[in-house]
Amino acid sequence: MKYERGRVYTWEFPVRFTHWINFLCVLALSVTGYYVGRPFIHAYSSTQYIMGWMRFIHFVAAYAFLMSIIIRLYWSLVGNKHACICEWLPFTGEKLKRVADDIKCYLFLSKSSCHVGHTALGGLTYLLLFLVFLFEVFSGFALYSVNHSGVIWALLGGWLKSIMELSTIRLYHHLFMYVILVFAMVHVYIAWFSDSRDKTGLMGSIFTGYKFIAEKDMKQ
Amino acid sequence: MKFLSDDSLDEGPESMVAIGDKKVSRRDFMKFCTAMAAVLALPETFAGTIAEAIEKKQRPYVVWLEFQDCAGDSESMLRASKPTISQIVLDVISLDYHETIMAPSGKQAEKSLMDVVKNQKGKYIAIVEGAIPLKDGGVYCCIGGRTALDIAKEVCGNAAFTINVGSCSCWGGIASANPNPTGAVGVGEAVPGITYVNLPGCPMNVENVTATIVHYLTFGNLPVLDSRHRPYFAHGKTVHENCERRAHYDAGQFVRQWGDEGHRQGWCLYEMGCKGPVAHFNCPSVRWNGATSWPVQGGHGCIACASDHNWDVAYPFYGRLPKVPGFGIESTADKIGAGLAAATAAGLLVHGIGRAISPKKDKEEGGE
Numbered sequence: 001m002k003y004e005r006g007r008v009y010t011w012e013f014p015v016r017f018t019h020w021i022n023f024l025c026v027l028a029l030s031v032t033g034y035y036v037g038r039p040f041i042h043a044y045s046s047t048q049y050i051m052g053w054m055r056f057i058h059f060v061a062a063y064a065f066l067m068s069i070i071i072r073l074y075w076s077l078v079g080n081k082h083a084c085i086c087e088w089l090p091f092t093g094e095k096l097k098r099v100a101d102d103i104k105c106y107l108f109l110s111k112s113s114c115h116v117g118h119t120a121l122g123g124l125t126y127l128l129l130f131l132v133f134l135f136e137v138f139s140g141f142a143l144y145s146v147n148h149s150g151v152i153w154a155l156l157g158g159w160l161k162s163i164m165e166l167s168t169i170r171l172y173h174h175l176f177m178y179v180i181l182v183f184a185m186v187h188v189y190i191a192w193f194s195d196s197r198d199k200t201g202l203m204g205s206i207f208t209g210y211k212f213i214a215e216k217d218m219k220q
Numbered sequence: 221m222k223f224l225s226d227d228s229l230d231e232g233p234e235s236m237v238a239i240g241d242k243k244v245s246r247r248d249f250m251k252f253c254t255a256m257a258a259v260l261a262l263p264e265t266f267a268g269t270i271a272e273a274i275e276k277k278q279r280p281y282v283v284w285l286e287f288q289d290c291a292g293d294s295e296s297m298l299r300a301s302k303p304t305i306s307q308i309v310l311d312v313i314s315l316d317y318h319e320t321i322m323a324p325s326g327k328q329a330e331k332s333l334m335d336v337v338k339n340q341k342g343k344y345i346a347i348v349e350g351a352i353p354l355k356d357g358g359v360y361c362c363i364g365g366r367t368a369l370d371i372a373k374e375v376c377g378n379a380a381f382t383i384n385v386g387s388c389s390c391w392g393g394i395a396s397a398n399p400n401p402t403g404a405v406g407v408g409e410a411v412p413g414i415t416y417v418n419l420p421g422c423p424m425n426v427e428n429v430t431a432t433i434v435h436y437l438t439f440g441n442l443p444v445l446d447s448r449h450r451p452y453f454a455h456g457k458t459v460h461e462n463c464e465r466r467a468h469y470d471a472g473q474f475v476r477q478w479g480d481e482g483h484r485q486g487w488c489l490y491e492m493g494c495k496g497p498v499a500h501f502n503c504p505s506v507r508w509n510g511a512t513s514w515p516v517q518g519g520h521g522c523i524a525c526a527s528d529h530n531w532d533v534a535y536p537f538y539g540r541l542p543k544v545p546g547f548g549i550e551s552t553a554d555k556i557g558a559g560l561a562a563a564t565a566a567g568l569l570v571h572g573i574g575r576a577i578s579p580k581k582d583k584e585e586g587g588e
């Protein structure tokens with residue numbers, strides 16, 4: 001490319017750390033959660049403990065995931081501007097226009113513009129994903145609270161039972177796994193797509209934290 | 221009722237107790253009180269307290285109303301075995317009105333109901349079986365020319381408290397299943413402001429009804445209720461928690477087809493759509509028909525009969541997850557999910573190809 005590029009520290013350590021914890025948790029939660037929903041391995045002896053372990057891993061990963069979300073929210077307050085979840089909010093005229101621009105550019109209808117942090121469309125996606133995560137956490141604890149009575153479980157999700165039927169909670173808890181799966185596919189694809197188009201080192205940035213941005217785009 | 225058993229052989233006349241105008245053997249009576257303590261999840265030592273209360277207290281007047289129902293709860297009550305209906309239930313309470321089993325009929329029957337309502341105002345117990353239809357002024361269920369709603373308002377409104385037996389009177393039951401043509405609701409919703417206990421189930425378990433009344437006689441108040449007005453002693457734990465097939469669940473041994481090897485071995489019915497994990501009921505511990513069996517023991521999954529709107533939300537009974545609203549009857553959550561993922565993969569592939577063949581522009585930088 002013909003522009004000078006600067007190396008910009010975009011994703012701070014806690015952002016990258018929680019990203020990968022989320023990745024591992026979502027992977028573990030999806031596999032074990034799918035098993036709980038549809039037991040695909042069958043025991044041949046009653047001394048085995050397959051469902052037991054699956055549920056155990058699911059619960060441990062769920063706690064880890066919740067902690068990761070809490071760390072991420074904390075870092076949103078104290079981290080750099082790219083870490084702030086306010087970056088996700090599309091509720092200004094300018095942001096909404098950028099969302100439209102981003103969509104056009106992914107559809108090859110316009111040229112891309114560069115951002116150091118999230119694009120507007122990316123931010124909006126993370127906002128929606130965050131809401132899905134929150135629902136998974138609350139509905140998960142709602143289901144957990146069926147057999148664990150206590151204030152903690154009531155606060156973490158038990159209250160949902162007074163709004164939704166348990167079987168409905170179970171259904172959506174299960175369905176949103178697919179939404180997360182779809183997100184993951186699109187997420188990796190777009191990251192790769194943008195990176196190979198714009199050469200910002202986006203794919204590497206989630207490991208190292210650094211993006212390579214053309215001088216003229218630095219102000220953004 | 222007497223059985224020729226070891227129990228009855230060694231009983232002298234002095235070991236009989238008088239309950240109301242009946243005499244029962246002390247031994248049977250204490251057994252009953254101990255069983256009631258167990259159902260109520262009280263320590264065994266409470267059997268004495270219970271016995272004292274039942275012996276001393278005047279039998280409460282009870283009227284039994286039937287609205288939109290199948291009389292399944294009456295059936296369940298008549299099948300009470302420990303204690304039998306004649307042995308204890310009629311001795312613990314004074315059942316003054318029950319359309320199905322009472323001798324008088326017509327005006328006479330209605331009069332005995334009104335006698336209790338007038339003379340025992342605020343003291344009698346109303347037991348309601350069946351849903352109350354609200355649509356079109358409640359015309360879909362009338363008894364002696366009065367609507368169910370009208371009767372319930374008067375009878376439940378003047379009772380010390382109301383026990384709703386069976387899912388229909390608790391939240392509408394099968395009468396209120398989608399599309400609910402008669403606008404059926406439970407008593408708690410139809411007659412707001414009354415004190416009531418819900419004992420749902422299809423039918424209710426008579427042991428829980430007796431235990432609720434015994435609790436009232438013993439402690440002078442109602443058992444602790446959850447947010448859906450169900451007593452914790454009966455609906456505090458899930459079926460799954462105390463299920464005898466639970467070990468197979470944890471192991472990962474599931475029935476996969478009716479009559480398969482696992483089914484014959486008594487493995488867990490989870491994959492056959494058992495709703496035990498989301499249903500709160502004491503079936504596994506109290507069981508049915510004199511504690512001989514209960515659905516899961518008989519090889520059929522739980523259908524969450526004691527959970528609100530189970531006909532709509534626990535459906536399909538033989539599938540793990542409910543149908544996804546807005547999709548056809550054939551689509552399960554997993555089919556839809558897999559379809560979604562496949563569509564996404566296809567979309568991304570098309571996008572990738574589009575990118576490869578689109579004319580190279582002078583592109584600038586972007587971010588994600």
Ligand code: SF4
Pocket residue numbers: 459460461463464465466467469487488489490494495496497516521522
């Ligand atoms: S049969 Fe039903 S209630 Fe029993 S362990 Fe299996 S899923 Fe749970």
